[in-house]
Amino acid sequence: MKKIAIAAAIAALSAPVFAQSSVTLWGRINTSVESIKTGNRDRVASVINNNSRLGFKGTEDLGSGLKASFALEHGLNSDDGRQTDVNANGTARAFWNREASVQLSGDFGAVRLGRWTPGSYYATADYVSMHNHDTGTSEDKLYSGAGFTQTNKVGYFTPNVSGFNAEFALHAGEGVDPRGYDVALNYDQGPLHLGAGYSKQGDANQWAIRGLYELGAFTFGGYAQREDDSRSLGKDKRWIGRAAVMYTMGQSEFHLNVGGTKAGGSSFNSGRNGGKQYTLAYNYNLSKRTKLYAFYTAVDATTANKVDDLNSFALGIRHNF
Template sequence: MIIGGFAAQAQAQSNVTIYGLVDVGMVSERGGAAGSVTKVTSGIGGQSRLGFRGTEDLGNGLSAIFQLEAGIKVDDGTLDNTNSALFNRAAMVGLKSKDAGTLTIGRQQTMLYNALSQVADPFGAGYAGSAKNLFPTSGNLTRVSNSLVYTTPTFSGFTIDGQYALGEQAGSSEAARQFGLGMAYSQGPLNVRVVYNNRNNDTVANGIVTERDTGKNTLVAMNYDFQVVKAYVAYGTNKGLNSAPLPVANAFAYRVAPTASLDSDNILVGAQIPVGAGTIMTSYTRKNDKTNFNQDADQFAVGYLYALSKRTGAYASYAKIKNKNGAGYTVGNNNEPGTGDKAFNVGVRHSF
């Protein structure tokens, strides 16, 4: 009876949710060394996933929280990851207080990626028009392991975030460590994020530390909902090693492969336009390489998402990139970097 009573009490105070996204469609890519590529792809608008999240009320305004999230491929049913991790998208646990804020520990998204996908990009970092095609998001710029994230409570629409990820390299406390700072404002139709990310690129081999340049990224993102149109604008700067890694090494098989910029900036202007039960998405994105290579790129994109229900939508999207001076940027989507300088995709997505 005691066990049963305890279980009933725990169930009343705890909440665990199973959730996910199933996104799959057809992708047609052109212009790269691979030629014309047509395929069925999972995660075009957003990576297909299966997740678990939960909370437990600890009393006095304090809760325990957790999240475990795995990427999946709808086209063939396999796990969608590159590092053999089951919960490659998220694995964290923490405490949340109404008065003191939230502290979480584990594998988590960076504030840099959250600002880009949640505030800056009308495509939500997905579809052919994804801002990820030109804004830097590769590797640890999207999510990072061994990290601690603290978020303040909301004060008059403002919140402040801080993230620190341990490099965990034997022989150095600095090698591979990463930290980020962010400030957000959300009030009515206005959303603003300002974030900074700093990545140490030092390596350790046989106890010897090789010092390398630090990668630094800053992003200012804003959107404003005018009801008849939601306007988006973003500006980012990227300095140092791995501040703007190339999504594909040499997709166009140039005799001289493109060079990842060590000094660049990005701009984006875009909009979401509601039309009946659907939304038109459009954006212009520019990559400005400030090095002597001057490998700039411009992307033009348009898409349409039609809401079949609150959870199900059908979509179509097209984007084209104009590379300059040997730049090698490709039109991908949320889950793939792409193979050419233009792409069209059409598909369906369902969230649960």
């Protein structure tokens, strides 16, 4: 009886702690059917994964405004069910290839350790990619990843003060690659949304600014990026830019965005070429979590013989859970 009483007492004491903890399974399945033409090849019909993912996140309330949390996010191929393809250098991607982090937060902001996508990207190029979350064949092909580091990071996130917030992250090279750092600044208040980002690793760095303004049914946005990467072929510095507009009407969204850059730098096939990209898209929101979409995207590159050209007509479904 004493053992039962002690066990009951421990359970009673533990119950409030468990009640303040939570773990959530979440994700996105985003798949399209497309007619794609690349370079001088024949047009082909394809089923395309648009950065689908599966994740777990959890939070524990530690009291006095202090919280501990974690995030694990896996990128998967929704077209064939496999793990996301290999990296550009041919190495296998990590299973938790989108995020694996632990965080402590409070009135002071938040401190995070692990792997996650740099805030400089979310503050600029991703924010402007309104039509399909910068994914799949219609992703921003021009944005530079110079100084772009995801792994082995320590980051600090400021509290939101009157619409302002910032992220500062350091990358530990661990004797394998150069140390790096990433800075992101955001302002979101009313119809005006501004952002800036800077990243540097070794000899590669980039900075960008972003603006977005909501005017009734219209949303206008754009970013400008300056890339400096002495490792690349040709010119080591160049400007990259994109402008985007969205018009909403009921459950429908109409999108147009245009981007361009000159040859050089590290982005867009290792500096071999410059180019322009055009995307025209339509989204129909069945709910807050599910939408149908269609788009046409085209890349007009300066590479000889249209080697890096691309255009695609797509119909797709995106579902968040």
